[in-house]
Amino acid sequence: MVKKKRLLAIILWSASLTSLEMGVFIEGGWHGWGGFGDISMEYTAAGGIGLSFLLSFLLSFIPMSVTALFLIRMISRIKKLGNIQGLLFDSVCALFGIGMRLGSALISPFTVRIDPIVRLGRQVTAFLIDELNWMGYPIP
Secondary structure, three states: OHHHHHHHHHHHHHHHHHHHHHHHHHHHHHOOOOOOOOOOOEEOHHHHHHHHHHHHHHHHHHHHHHHHHHHHHHHHHHHHOOOOHHHHHHHHHHHHHHHHHHHHHHHOOHHHHHOHHHHHHHHHHHHHHHHOOOEEOOOO
16 A cells, blocks of 8 residues: 555645646746737746756756665665665656656646646746846847
8 A cells, every 4th residue: 555655645746746747847948928919028047047947957857856766766675675676666657747747738738838737837936037137039
């Protein structure tokens, strides 16, 4: 029973991190778009640095959290001198959670609009872009 809960927690954790990252990517790409015929905003120098830092942090956060999970599992396996089967199940569940979230976004794109974690990622990114003046109108 505990094993099933742990595997479900790993799947949900990796799917949640993937949803958060999707929200940041979507908002970072579409925030300054002015629509058809309107003037679109451009990233300032500080905005380019800030957005690249935010995206690189999120891109590295998933591998860092998975690596931490692997290290915790490896240490517990070394203490118990057990097999590596549990470690393989953990890694497969993490990949399944990421693939499940990306697959559901590709198959039915409306799930991206209703996902609260994607909305959280978009709102945090929009807040950072607006409050830190990361975008501005181009100077002709």
